[in-house]
Amino acid sequence: MNSKRLLEAITKTEYQIMGHTRRDTQVLQKALNQLDGPLDSDMYGRGKVIEDFQEKMANYLGKESSVFFPSGTMAQQIALRIWCDEKDLKKVAYHPLCHLEIHEEDGLKELHQIEPILLAEKSRVIDLDDVVNMDEDIACLLLELPQREIGGQLPSYETLASISDYCREKGIRLHLDGARLLEILPYYQKTAAEVCALFDSVYVSFYKGIGGVAGAILAGNQAFTEQSKIWKRRHGGDLISLYPYIISADYYFDQRESKMEAYYEEAKELADKFNQCSLISTVPEVPVSNMFHVHLQVAKDRAEQILAEVMEETGLGLASYVRPTSETSCTYEVSIGDRYATIPKELLTSTFDMLDEKLASK
Amino acid sequence: MNSKRLLEAITKTEYQIMGHTRRDTQVLQKALNQLDGPLDSDMYGRGKVIEDFQEKMANYLGKESSVFFPSGTMAQQIALRIWCDEKDLKKVAYHPLCHLEIHEEDGLKELHQIEPILLAEKSRVIDLDDVVNMDEDIACLLLELPQREIGGQLPSYETLASISDYCREKGIRLHLDGARLLEILPYYQKTAAEVCALFDSVYVSFYKGIGGVAGAILAGNQAFTEQSKIWKRRHGGDLISLYPYIISADYYFDQRESKMEAYYEEAKELADKFNQCSLISTVPEVPVSNMFHVHLQVAKDRAEQILAEVMEETGLGLASYVRPTSETSCTYEVSIGDRYATIPKELLTSTFDMLDEKLASK
Numbered sequence: 001m002n003s004k005r006l007l008e009a010i011t012k013t014e015y016q017i018m019g020h021t022r023r024d025t026q027v028l029q030k031a032l033n034q035l036d037g038p039l040d041s042d043m044y045g046r047g048k049v050i051e052d053f054q055e056k057m058a059n060y061l062g063k064e065s066s067v068f069f070p071s072g073t074m075a076q077q078i079a080l081r082i083w084c085d086e087k088d089l090k091k092v093a094y095h096p097l098c099h100l101e102i103h104e105e106d107g108l109k110e111l112h113q114i115e116p117i118l119l120a121e122k123s124r125v126i127d128l129d130d131v132v133n134m135d136e137d138i139a140c141l142l143l144e145l146p147q148r149e150i151g152g153q154l155p156s157y158e159t160l161a162s163i164s165d166y167c168r169e170k171g172i173r174l175h176l177d178g179a180r181l182l183e184i185l186p187y188y189q190k191t192a193a194e195v196c197a198l199f200d201s202v203y204v205s206f207y208k209g210i211g212g213v214a215g216a217i218l219a220g221n222q223a224f225t226e227q228s229k230i231w232k233r234r235h236g237g238d239l240i241s242l243y244p245y246i247i248s249a250d251y252y253f254d255q256r257e258s259k260m261e262a263y264y265e266e267a268k269e270l271a272d273k274f275n276q277c278s279l280i281s282t283v284p285e286v287p288v289s290n291m292f293h294v295h296l297q298v299a300k301d302r303a304e305q306i307l308a309e310v311m312e313e314t315g316l317g318l319a320s321y322v323r324p325t326s327e328t329s330c331t332y333e334v335s336i337g338d339r340y341a342t343i344p345k346e347l348l349t350s351t352f353d354m355l356d357e358k359l360a361s362k
Numbered sequence: 363m364n365s366k367r368l369l370e371a372i373t374k375t376e377y378q379i380m381g382h383t384r385r386d387t388q389v390l391q392k393a394l395n396q397l398d399g400p401l402d403s404d405m406y407g408r409g410k411v412i413e414d415f416q417e418k419m420a421n422y423l424g425k426e427s428s429v430f431f432p433s434g435t436m437a438q439q440i441a442l443r444i445w446c447d448e449k450d451l452k453k454v455a456y457h458p459l460c461h462l463e464i465h466e467e468d469g470l471k472e473l474h475q476i477e478p479i480l481l482a483e484k485s486r487v488i489d490l491d492d493v494v495n496m497d498e499d500i501a502c503l504l505l506e507l508p509q510r511e512i513g514g515q516l517p518s519y520e521t522l523a524s525i526s527d528y529c530r531e532k533g534i535r536l537h538l539d540g541a542r543l544l545e546i547l548p549y550y551q552k553t554a555a556e557v558c559a560l561f562d563s564v565y566v567s568f569y570k571g572i573g574g575v576a577g578a579i580l581a582g583n584q585a586f587t588e589q590s591k592i593w594k595r596r597h598g599g600d601l602i603s604l605y606p607y608i609i610s611a612d613y614y615f616d617q618r619e620s621k622m623e624a625y626y627e628e629a630k631e632l633a634d635k636f637n638q639c640s641l642i643s644t645v646p647e648v649p650v651s652n653m654f655h656v657h658l659q660v661a662k663d664r665a666e667q668i669l670a671e672v673m674e675e676t677g678l679g680l681a682s683y684v685r686p687t688s689e690t691s692c693t694y695e696v697s698i699g700d701r702y703a704t705i706p707k708e709l710l711t712s713t714f715d716m717l718d719e720k721l722a723s724k
Binding site for chain 2: 022023024025026027028029032035038039040041043069070071072073074075077104105106107110111112207213214230231233234235236237238239240241242243244245247
């Protein structure tokens with residue numbers, strides 16, 4: 001097995017195409033060190049540090065109010081629960097590869113007894129037709145922008161607006177899984193508030209493109225966020241102190257919000273380099289955010305060997321894992337952060353030349 | 363209203379009878395600063411920083427395994443859920459002032475549909491008779507040691523052992539709400555492992571006597587903790603990074619575990635000073651941990667005025683709030699931490715003399 005070699009190879013590289021920095025305690029320390037002096041802890045959801053950030057994010061997202069949560073898993077189950085209770089109907093709809101469907105051990109069903117209707121095929125995003133042709137009545141539709149598990153694909157903004165109109169007309173609440181909301185704004189050429197205006201509630205994450213330690217914001221109208229605080233306590237998320245996450249979220253939000261355009265341009269440039277390699281294609285072919293999936297028409301073990309060799313010889317980190325999609329193909333995810341811009345251009349060129357060569361002669 | 367004056371007065375005092383330090387960002391920074399160098403983040407429950415601490419705590423508590431949780435609210439609901447599922451019976455028993463009953467917005471009922479049987483009167487701890495005379499079959503009994511809402515009272519160790527024996531005989535799981543477990547060990551003259559041996563599962567907190575930032579440990583046998591990880595994900599508690607809480611929990615555990623005996627002795631000394639004042643008594647009269655409740659036979663507003671005056675004149679912080687118990691009486695909680703030992707003895711004496719005088723002539 002070459003998976004261990006691949007992981008070892010990337011840890012020894014000088015440069016890497018993905019991410020911001022190593023996920024270690026310095027990420028937190030850096031954020032704490034820029035404080036003017038000691039800051040009082042939040043206390044069970046109250047206090048300046050949490051209230052100020054919640055207000056800042058509500059304004060940024062164009063919503064009446066927002067609540068800081070330890071995780072998006074908690075925030076989103078709660079959002080759906082509130083909309084289901086409002087309609088007294090425990091049914092929602094989302095994509096078959098929705099985070100709630102595949103990464104949360106069925107929390108939505110086990111803790112909230114909410115039944116999800118899966119819309120659209122796995123390989124594409126939800127379209128207006130999927131919503132219109134739904135047989136069942138639902139309380140809420142969740143859209144994930146971008147759809148992470150298929151490379152970060154997006155519907156057109158017109159589709160989004162038409163789904164929003166339809167849901168409003170039918171009394172269906174629309175919730176945005178905006179874990180990577182900031183990352184798609186350059187493609188849509190919209191502000192966060194403009195996108196969020198299409199939705200009744202929105203969740204954003206602070207450790208993806210923003211690169212904080214952990215944590216999430218859930219935003220909506222005041223009545224919604226007040227209810228979400230009660231559920232946050234029920235879930236065990238109303239901690240005495242969430243400030244380690246809040247301070248780092250705030251710090252890296254300010255640092256990286258304006259860099260999303262650059263990450264997006266770099267993702268397009270990098271995807272193009274991958275697409276020029278033999279046996280490689282990306283999904284989407286042209287990225288619409290800072291992320292995409294690399295698909296190799298090569299068996300997993302051989303792909304690991306080739307990627308490891310290239311990384312060992314060039315010192316440029318390309319992948320830490322690959323996942324088989326068939327006997328003869330595999331895939332992995334790329335997300336652009338601060339690191340990409342530091343890579344010398346010649347190194348990028350020579351590395352992709354080598355990758356292409358090795359794949360062509362595999 | 364004098365409640366604002368009381369709060370203002372305590373913030374201006376030089377010394378305080380309660381707590382360790384101000385709850386601000388320095389608590390976290392201090393713990394981070396003692397690291398030898400950057401430490402890799404945990405990743406969704408995996409990694410050295412979380413695994414090492416879980417092993418350390420499992421050993422300390424004498425259990426097979428332990429899991430770090432963001433909160434005790436989450437950990438305890440999950441513990442009860444696992445024991446209920448094991449017996450396919452959604453009934454548990456606990457004290458009427460149990461944290462789950464009064465501080466969690468009914469999470470246990472709303473998220474887990476578990477029905478609690480309330481044992482014993484509010485003013486006393488659960489006795490063997492309460493358990494034996496229960497009409498209903500239950501999956502799990504929760505004991506909180508010490509019973510915080512009534513001043514931190516404890517059953518005798520013999521009672522505890524007899525309840526444990528009875529539960530084992532009857533196939534009832536016994537869970538320990540050990541939010542303040544370390545704080546009671548000096549009174550019982552037992553190790554944590556000796557107390558925990560009486561229980562099937564145990565939760566401990568890291569921001570009470572230990573004074574960390576937040577976080578909890580849930581311990582039990584391997585099958586139990588493995589299940590708890592699934593529920594932790596469902597609750598939204600399986601964060602990508604819990605290290606801010608883990609590092610501070612570990613740091614302050616090492617610092618304060620050996621100080622619990624001193625806090626206990628100091629609590630007894632301090633309670634005695636209160637009990638010597640006119641119109642004041644403590645519950646328990648002689649503390650059995652680092653905590654007790656102060657009861658004043660004075661109306662809330664008058665008590666606030668007197669306490670504020672004493673603090674303003676002496677510079678020794680005695681109370682930040684009082685809660686009315688009737689038209690003519692009120693109460694507040696005292697927990698001893700690092701601060702108490704720093705108070706000059708003469709200041710303590712003169713302050714309590716003044717308090718006694720003011721109350722006597724009220």
